[in-house]
Amino acid sequence: xxxxxxxxxxxxxxxxxxxxxKSLGGAYKYGWNTDIEMExxxxxxxxxxxxxxxxxxxxxxxxxxxxxxxxxxxxxxKEPDWAMVDYPEIDFQDQYYYARPKSMEVKPKSLDEVxxxxxxxxxxxGIPLKEQMILAGVEGAEDIDADAPRKxxxxxxxxxxxxxxxxxxxxxxxGVIFCSISEAIQEHPELVKQYLxxxxxxxxxxxxxxxxxxxxxxxFVYIPPGVKCPMELSTYFRINAENTGQFERTLIIADKGSYxxxxxxxxxxxxxxxxxxxxxxxxxxLDDAEIKYSTVQNWFPGDENGKGGIYNFVTKRADCRGDxxxxxxxxxxxxxxxxxxxxSCILRGDDSQGEFYxxxxxxxxxxxxxxxxxxxxxxxxxxxxxxxxISAGRAQNTYRGLVxxxxxxxxxxNYTQCDSxxxxxxxxxxxxxxIEVKNNSSRVEHEATxxxxxxxxxxxxxxxxMDEEEAxxxxxxxFCKEVLQALxxxxxxxxxxxxxxxxxxxxx
Amino acid sequence: MGLPETKQSETEARxxxxxxxxxxxxxxxxxxxxxxxxxxxxxxxxxxxYWKFTKPTRFVSVEPTPAALFDAQEEPMFxxxxxxxxxFVDGVFDADASDDLAAxxxxxxxxxxxxxxxxxxxxxxxxxxxxxxxxxxxxxxAALNTAFATDGVVLRATGPVAxxxxxxxxxxSESSDAILxxxxxxxxxxxxxxxxxxxxxxxxxxxxxxxxxxGAAFHHIRMQGRDHERQxxxxxxxxxxxxxxxxxxxxxxxxxxxxxxxxxxxxxxxAVAHIAGACAGDGDFHHDDTVFITHDAVNCESRQVxxxxxxxxxxxxxxxxxxxxxxxxxxxxxxxxxxxxxxDDSQFLAxxxxxxxxxxxxxxxxxxxxxxxxxxxFYLQSRGVPKSIATDLLVLSFMAEAIDEIEDERLRxxxxxxxxxxxARRRS
Numbered sequence: 001x002x003x004x005x006x007x008x009x010x011x012x013x014x015x016x017x018x019x020x021x022k023s024l025g026g027a028y029k030y031g032w033n034t035d036i037e038m039e040x041x042x043x044x045x046x047x048x049x050x051x052x053x054x055x056x057x058x059x060x061x062x063x064x065x066x067x068x069x070x071x072x073x074x075x076x077x078k079e080p081d082w083a084m085v086d087y088p089e090i091d092f093q094d095q096y097y098y099a100r101p102k103s104m105e106v107k108p109k110s111l112d113e114v115x116x117x118x119x120x121x122x123x124x125x126g127i128p129l130k131e132q133m134i135l136a137g138v139e140g141a142e143d144i145d146a147d148a149p150r151k152x153x154x155x156x157x158x159x160x161x162x163x164x165x166x167x168x169x170x171x172x173x174x175g176v177i178f179c180s181i182s183e184a185i186q187e188h189p190e191l192v193k194q195y196l197x198x199x200x201x202x203x204x205x206x207x208x209x210x211x212x213x214x215x216x217x218x219x220f221v222y223i224p225p226g227v228k229c230p231m232e233l234s235t236y237f238r239i240n241a242e243n244t245g246q247f248e249r250t251l252i253i254a255d256k257g258s259y260x261x262x263x264x265x266x267x268x269x270x271x272x273x274x275x276x277x278x279x280x281x282x283x284x285x286l287d288d289a290e291i292k293y294s295t296v297q298n299w300f301p302g303d304e305n306g307k308g309g310i311y312n313f314v315t316k317r318a319d320c321r322g323d324x325x326x327x328x329x330x331x332x333x334x335x336x337x338x339x340x341x342x343x344s345c346i347l348r349g350d351d352s353q354g355e356f357y358x359x360x361x362x363x364x365x366x367x368x369x370x371x372x373x374x375x376x377x378x379x380x381x382x383x384x385x386x387x388x389x390i391s392a393g394r395a396q397n398t399y400r401g402l403v404x405x406x407x408x409x410x411x412x413x414n415y416t417q418c419d420s421x422x423x424x425x426x427x428x429x430x431x432x433x434x435i436e437v438k439n440n441s442s443r444v445e446h447e448a449t450x451x452x453x454x455x456x457x458x459x460x461x462x463x464x465x466m467d468e469e470e471a472x473x474x475x476x477x478x479f480c481k482e483v484l485q486a487l488x489x490x491x492x493x494x495x496x497x498x499x500x501x502x503x504x505x506x507x508x
Numbered sequence: 509m510g511l512p513e514t515k516q517s518e519t520e521a522r523x524x525x526x527x528x529x530x531x532x533x534x535x536x537x538x539x540x541x542x543x544x545x546x547x548x549x550x551x552x553x554x555x556x557x558y559w560k561f562t563k564p565t566r567f568v569s570v571e572p573t574p575a576a577l578f579d580a581q582e583e584p585m586f587x588x589x590x591x592x593x594x595x596f597v598d599g600v601f602d603a604d605a606s607d608d609l610a611a612x613x614x615x616x617x618x619x620x621x622x623x624x625x626x627x628x629x630x631x632x633x634x635x636x637x638x639x640x641x642x643x644x645x646x647x648x649x650a651a652l653n654t655a656f657a658t659d660g661v662v663l664r665a666t667g668p669v670a671x672x673x674x675x676x677x678x679x680x681s682e683s684s685d686a687i688l689x690x691x692x693x694x695x696x697x698x699x700x701x702x703x704x705x706x707x708x709x710x711x712x713x714x715x716x717x718x719x720x721x722x723g724a725a726f727h728h729i730r731m732q733g734r735d736h737e738r739q740x741x742x743x744x745x746x747x748x749x750x751x752x753x754x755x756x757x758x759x760x761x762x763x764x765x766x767x768x769x770x771x772x773x774x775x776x777x778x779a780v781a782h783i784a785g786a787c788a789g790d791g792d793f794h795h796d797d798t799v800f801i802t803h804d805a806v807n808c809e810s811r812q813v814x815x816x817x818x819x820x821x822x823x824x825x826x827x828x829x830x831x832x833x834x835x836x837x838x839x840x841x842x843x844x845x846x847x848x849x850x851x852d853d854s855q856f857l858a859x860x861x862x863x864x865x866x867x868x869x870x871x872x873x874x875x876x877x878x879x880x881x882x883x884x885x886f887y888l889q890s891r892g893v894p895k896s897i898a899t900d901l902l903v904l905s906f907m908a909e910a911i912d913e914i915e916d917e918r919l920r921x922x923x924x925x926x927x928x929x930x931x932a933r934r935r936s
Contacts, residue, residue, distance in 0.1 A: 082557065084863075405877075407852070422867035425834065435858040435875055440849030443878040446860070452867040 028300055029501075031270030034121045034240050038159070039105065041098035043243075047071060050213050053098050053160075057182040057216070060189065070202040070212030077206045083369040084398040084430055085338050087311060090276060097214045099241040100161040111164045118163050121238065122156055125267060152263070153178055155235045157248055160216035167231065174230050176260075177222040181249050184220035191222055195253055199282035199319040199346070207278040207340075208315040211247045215280065218248035223258035223289070232261045232488060237279075239268035239299070239310065245276035252282070254289035256322065261292040261488060266335070268300045271308050274337060278313045287322030287349065294330040294491050298498060302337035306365025306394075309337025316343035320352035323378070327353070330486045332495040333360040333368060334502040342400065344373035347381035347409070354383040357486040359495070361502040362395030362427070371401035371418075371432075376409035376442065387418040388480045391427035392503055398430040405442040412442035420450040421479055423472065423503065473500035515550035518568055519648075522551055525570045526656045526687075531623035538635040542654035545639070549648040558645055561825040561857040562767055562796040567649055567741050572685040572711030575737035575764075584676075585705040585731045585926065589918055591674040592616070594661050598679060598709045599686025601659055605676075613667035613698065619660035619689055630662050633691050637717040637745035641771035645800065650743040650769070653715035657689030664693045665700035665724070672701035672729075672919075677708030679735050684709035690716040694724040696749075701727040701916070707735040707763070714742040722749040722776055728756040729919050731926060732766060736792075739765040750776030750805070757914045759923050760787040760795055761930045767796040774801070774808040774836075784813040784913035786923075788903075788930055789822030789854075796825035797845075803836040803866075810840070815910040816847040817903050818854035819934075828873070829861040836866045843873035848880060848906050850899070900931045 041052050050071045054064040079090075103115035111119070153167035155178065162180030171178050177188060185192050202212040219235040239246045254260055268275065277299065283291050293316075302309025312335075318327040329343040339362075345354030356372040374383035383403065391397040399418045420429035431448045453475050461471035477484065477499055484492050511519065523546060528539055552564040566573050594616075595605035601618055609616045622630045635654040641647055661675055675690070686709035694700050698721070708714070720726045732740065740763060746754050760766055770783050787795045801810045816824035826845040847856035860873040880902055888898035907927065914920040 410852075420862075420864070422864065422869075425837070425867045427867070428863070428865045430864065431860075431862040431873070433858075433860060433875075435856070435860075435877065437847070437849070437856045437877040439852050440854060440879040441852065444876065446858075446873075446875040448860070448862060448873050450862055450864050450869060450871040452869070 028270055030125060030267035030298065031300060033269035034117060036115070036117050036240070037102040038099050038241050039102050040096045040241070043096055044093040045097055045214065049097050053214055053216055056098060057185065059185055062193065063185055066197070066202070067213050070209050073203045074206070074209040074213055077209055079206050083340050083400070084396060085340060085367040085369050087274070087338050090311070094243070095276065096241065096244040097247070098216055099159040099244045101158060104161050104163065108164065111166065114164050118158060121158070122236065125236065125238065152232045152234050155180060155219040157217055157235060157237045159239060159241045159244055159246060162217045171230070175224040175227055176229050177220065178233055179220055181218040181220045181251060188222070191253065192220070192251070195282070195284050196251055199284060199317050200280050200315050205315060207313040208280050211249060211278050211280045211315070215247045215249035218250045218279070221252040221260060221262065223254045223260050225256040225258060227258045229258070229260040232263055234263040234265070237264070237266040239275060239277065242271060243273065243275070245278065248279045250279070250281040252291060253284045254286065254291050256286045257288040259290045262294070263488060263491060264293070264295040265298070267298050268310055270300050270303070274302070274309055274311055276311045276313070281314070281316040283318035283327060285318065285320045285322055285325035285327055288324045289322055290326040291318065292328045292330070292488070294487055296332045296491050296494055296498065297335050299335035301335045301366050302364065304364045306337065310335065311338045312336035312341060314341040316341065317346065318344065318354065319346045320349050320354065322352070323349040324351045325349050328355040328486070329372065330357045330483065331359070332487070332491070332498060333358065333370060334498045337366055339368040339370050341370045342372055344375070345383060346375050346377065347383065348377045350378040351380045352378055353381065356385045356387070357483040358387045359390070359480045359483045359499070360387070360397055361390045361499060362392070362397040363502050364393040364395060366395045368396070369398040369400055371399045373402040374404070374414060375402070376405045376412040376414070378409060380411045381409055382413045384414070385416040385418070386482050388483055389418070389420040389429055390423065390476055390479070390503070391420070391429045392423040394426045396428045396430070398432060400432040402434040402436070403444055403446070404436040405438055405444060407438045410439060410441045414444045416446040418448045419479070421476065422450065422452050469504065473503060476503060511550040515553055519547060519550045521570050522568060522652070523547070528656055529620070529623070529658055532626060534626070534631050535623035535634065539655045542635050542638070542651045545642060545651035546648050546655060549646040549651065551648055561827070562794065566711070566739050566765055567713070572683060573739065574683045575679070575710035575735055575739065576682060577679060578735045582734070586674055586703055586919070586922055589672065589922070591672045591703065593674050593676055595676045595678065596659070596686070596688065596708070598681050598684035599658060599688055599712070611669060611671055613665060614669045615664040615666070616673065617662050619657065619662055619691065622662045622691070627662070629664055629693050630691050633693060633717050633719055637719065637747055638715060638743070640747070640773065641743070641745045647743060647769065647771070649713060649741050650715050653687055653689055653713050653743070657687045657715065660689040660691065662691045663700065663702070664695065665698040666695050667698050669698070669700045672703050674703040674705065677704070677706035677712070679707040679709055679738065682710060685711045687713045692716065692718040692726070694718070694720045694726050696721040697723045699725040701729070704730040707733065707738040708740065710738060712738065712740040714740070716744045718744065718746045718754070720746065720748050720752040720754050723751045724749065725753040726755070727915065729914060729923070730756070730758040731923065732758060733761040733763055736762045736764065738763050741767045743769045743771065746770070746772040746781070748772065748774045748776060748779040748781060751778045752776060753780045755782040755913065755915065756784070757910070757923070758785045759927060760785070761927070762793070763795070764792050765794050767798065769798045771800045772802065774803050774805055774810065777806045777808065779805060779808045781809070782811040782913055784910045786815045786907045786910040786927065787824065788817045788927065789819070789824060790934060791820040791822060793822040794825070795823070797828070799828040801830050801841070803830070803832045803839045803841065805836060807838040808836070810842070812843040813910045813913055814845045815907050816856065817850065817906065818847060818856065819850035821853040823855045823857070826858040826860065826875070829863065830871055830873070832864040832866050832869055832871065834865040837868040839866065839869040839871065841869065841871035845875045846906070847877045848903065849877065850880065896935045900935065903931060904928065
């Protein structure tokens with residue numbers, strides 16, 4: 001990167017542009033930590049810890065039982081080793097499973113009561129929780145009143161607890177429930193009981209089972225029949241405490257004919273020791289419901305020597321139970337030292353649709369094994385997968401996916417495209433798709449390519465005065481275009497910048 | 509780490525039921541080493557990732573599942589082609605039916621004899637490429653073959669060999685269990701074509717190790733099929749030198765269970781490897797093509813073309829992998845697997861993989877599955893072609909990309925005719 005401070009700003013370039021570019025200059029820019037008094041559960045994992053977490057959240061008996069079933073199951077499971085990732089053995093007894101800011105001991109009734117330090121943390125991350133919520137550069141979204149700033153309700157999760165949720169009152173007017181999952185267990189036990197674990201069962205896989213036992217918080221969303229959620233919902237996850245795993249659980253229920261767009265962001269401080277993040281996200285879609293779920297995952301990726309970073313072992317799944325329901329996963333995976341994540345769609349309802357758009361960037365020593373599963377069960381179900389993997393430095397990037405057409409999924413359609421781009425000769429790009437077609441009225445198409453950044457394109461950009469890194473960032477953004485376009489506007493901008501930052505230092 | 513209990517006991521049972529042939533010291537050593545590999549890896553099980561789509565039970569069982577003999581008269585394959593015939597009946601060499609084992613620019617013999625002697629190139633190769641092929645994926649059935657193969661053909665081409673060597677496998681006993689192992693070396697600048705045809709046995713385990721030296725060319729055309737109930741697992745291990753060529757084509761029609769593994773290593777720059785397969789399955793038919801191509805040199809080309817036409821509950825499997833090692837720049841890797849499902853009961857299961865550690869490469873794979881194109885069918889019917897014939901035409905055009913991989917026109921015509929015959933017999 002050219003040091004911008006020394007660059008003469010040309011006439012006609014406004015200060016905003018210079019600042020924007022400048023802000024991209026640093027390495028991982030969310031690497032700072034908040035100095036705040038924390039309360040920890042004792043290190044390690046046992047039934048007592050599970051009980052303690054349940055008690056801290058003041059949970060009813062049935063919830064504790066549910067956790068204990070998961071914990072006992074987890075003891076019998078083996079850590080999966082099939083992914084193309086390589087990391088030192090995790091000592092599950094050498095970390096904290098619960099950490100909350102001391103000030104959160106008594107749950108604040110409103111955002112005004114929240115510790116200013118916490119609010120400042122989110123402010124610094126660019127997520128002001130005070131309900132004025134104007135996100136930079138997104139004024140005037142066409143479908144709302146052109147003069148009003150676009151609103152986004154946020155649930156902010158700090159280590160093990162939800163700090164606060166904005167716009168709850170306004171959402172309530174529309175009948176939308178948006179709160180932390182711990183709150184939902186208290187306030188809406190019937191909904192939680194009915195849906196929790198029905199998409200990702202307690203014993204689904206090693207990390208999901210672990211999550212089921214020790215999840216501490218996360219977001220809960222219920223959109224009633226026929227309601228189009230009046231604003232975008234968002235959860236921002238921040239890991240702050242050291243040696244602490246974050247295990248959040250998100251449950252979104254879109255009732256008949258409803259619609260919601262949900263955004264998820266995550267960051268963590270820069271530390272030498274790797275930290276574990278094992279989340280579970282469950283989406284339930286009834287007839288004609290639609291959910292758009294977008295993630296920008298920017299956990300600390302480890303430093304340029306591969307030290308530290310987050311192990312991101314996440315289970316995300318959408319169950320299109322209703323006919324004509326539609327789910328869309330969009331993810332931009334730039335962070336984490338190890339990613340193990342396969343947002344999936346169970347297309348159970350007839351005419352339901354699943355889409356998966358992904359950009360996964362791995363630089364330095366990052367390892368990403370990510371993809372999706374499209375399980376077609378209902379008739380006339382459609383799915384589309386667009387995956388763009390970019391590897392640089394010494395990183396390994398794997399697309400792993402499943403497209404399955406069951407015998408009864410007549411007239412199913414799938415189109416899969418997974419492209420990989422390699423920058424440098426020390427990295428790897430891999431594609432591991434599974435295709436299972438069990439009826440003949442379905443059509444499945446899969447395409448994959450692997451190539452390097454095109455020299456002609458680079459030369460073209462260089463000839464027009466760009467330095468090499470800028471040129472690569474531009475070409476890569478072009479490579480990712482189809483996915484970037486699928487993101488909500490706020491994220492699209494952030495994602496484009498992230499693409500550039502993540503590749504910093506990968507050229508030359 | 510020890511094997512899981514069932515695997516351990518299945519492996520022991522299978523090994524104990526076989527007798528290791530004797531021979532020269534080097535052969536006994538190679539076989540014992542192979543046996544150690546079998547014991548370390550254990551027989552494949554359904555839970556093994558590499559056997560996810562194909563049940564290995566019938567390959568692992570102590571006794572083979574009997575296979576009835578197909579009694580219809582059939583034109584022998586490649587009959588119009590000048591060739592050197594080597595015939596095995598249920599895995600046993602048939603000297604009377606075979607030609608004289610001699611040809612210009614060719615050393616040819618039986619494995620059973622070669623393992624008694626001290627032939628340097630057989631000694632160097634036997635079990636060697638199979639061992640190399642065990643990493644990163646276990647192929648215990650190939651190791652089992654090296655340990656217990658009763659016979660096979662050893663071939664060394666020292667220049668262009670005019671006549672193809674045709675290995676013909678006849679099946680005469682309903683419960684035969686054959687294990688054959690071929691060792692082939694094509695020396696620098698030499699060329700050789702090997703043909704294989706016939707059902708071989710009720711259960712057939714075949715392994716072929718092919719070492720293709722710099723500038724050499726190896727062509728392999730295989731016709732698998734006939735006896736409907738036969739089961740076969742085959743491994744072809746190839747090693748390619750600089751500017752060498754390895755091309756293989758397999759047509760499979762019939763056979764309740766077939767697993768064909770190709771494991772090729774491109775070790776010399778500018779080498780070319782093409783593996784193609786066409787299969788047509790009807791009813792109780794499970795066909796698995798598993799290919800693993802490793803690029804470990806600069807500017808090499810590999811192509812995998814697999815087409816499957818399936819009906820009445822037939823199952824087609826494709827597991828293909830291109831591995832491009834660090835430094836294997838300018839690699840051109842292409843892989844296509846397509847299946848045509850003629851009815852609703854048939855299945856296609858695929859895992860087309862890429863694993864790439866070099867940046868200046870162009871690798872792609874594609875995989876499609878679907879029914880016959882109704883528009884094309886309608887077009888043909890509207891021009892007076894009866895539906896059944898129109899369907900066959902579309903099947904043949906679908907298969908064409910794979911069949912076109914056969915360079916020799918006469919062989920291509922033969923394969924095409926065999927496929928057409930198979931379709932015609934099933935015309936409704």
